[in-house]
Amino acid sequence: MHGHQVKQAARADRTDLWTEVKPGSLYHALHRMAADGAIRPVRSETVGSRPERTVYEITATGLMELDTARAAAFGKTGLRPDPVDLALQTAAGIPDTEVAAAMRRRLDIYRAEAEAWQEAWDGARPTLRAGEALAFRHTQLRLEAEIAWHREVLERLGPGA
Numbered sequence: 001m002h003g004h005q006v007k008q009a010a011r012a013d014r015t016d017l018w019t020e021v022k023p024g025s026l027y028h029a030l031h032r033m034a035a036d037g038a039i040r041p042v043r044s045e046t047v048g049s050r051p052e053r054t055v056y057e058i059t060a061t062g063l064m065e066l067d068t069a070r071a072a073a074f075g076k077t078g079l080r081p082d083p084v085d086l087a088l089q090t091a092a093g094i095p096d097t098e099v100a101a102a103m104r105r106r107l108d109i110y111r112a113e114a115e116a117w118q119e120a121w122d123g124a125r126p127t128l129r130a131g132e133a134l135a136f137r138h139t140q141l142r143l144e145a146e147i148a149w150h151r152e153v154l155e156r157l158g159p160g161a
Contacts, residue, residue: 030056038062100154100161107150114143
């Protein structure tokens with residue numbers, strides 16, 4: 001694949017939603033991976049009047065790095081700390097109305113994210129491989145859990161908050 005194809009694929013499968021790699025930073029990542037020996041340029045090609053593009057392939061080193069990263073990901077479990085937990089623990093003295101307003105804003109964001117994921121799922125579902133579908137569903141369930149928890153917090157704060 002050349003860089004533009006990678007960028008298009010990243011946009012199509014919403015890579016930015018399930019990784020920390022943004023489509024705009026893919027070229028930098030490709031250059032870094034090439035410098036590290038994880039990928040190598042295979043050829044350059046020009047289509048019509050478009051700029052020249054470099055086509056890359058993964059190297060043996062890149063495959064080993066992928067295997068290592070995958071093994072580490074399978075072995076790593078645990079919940080990451082969420083800063084909102086500390087905010088709630090230190091909210092004594094802040095009016096419940098302020099806490100509730102902040103939690104409603106967060107809930108609205110999570111609902112919008114869940115809706116965006118559902119739209120992405122609806123569009124991508126027919127083309128997803130099994131592992132991609134499982135990862136997609138994992139994110140959807142995590143969003144559902146956040147939404148449920150935020151609702152619970154708001155219920156505990158009460159209707160006047």
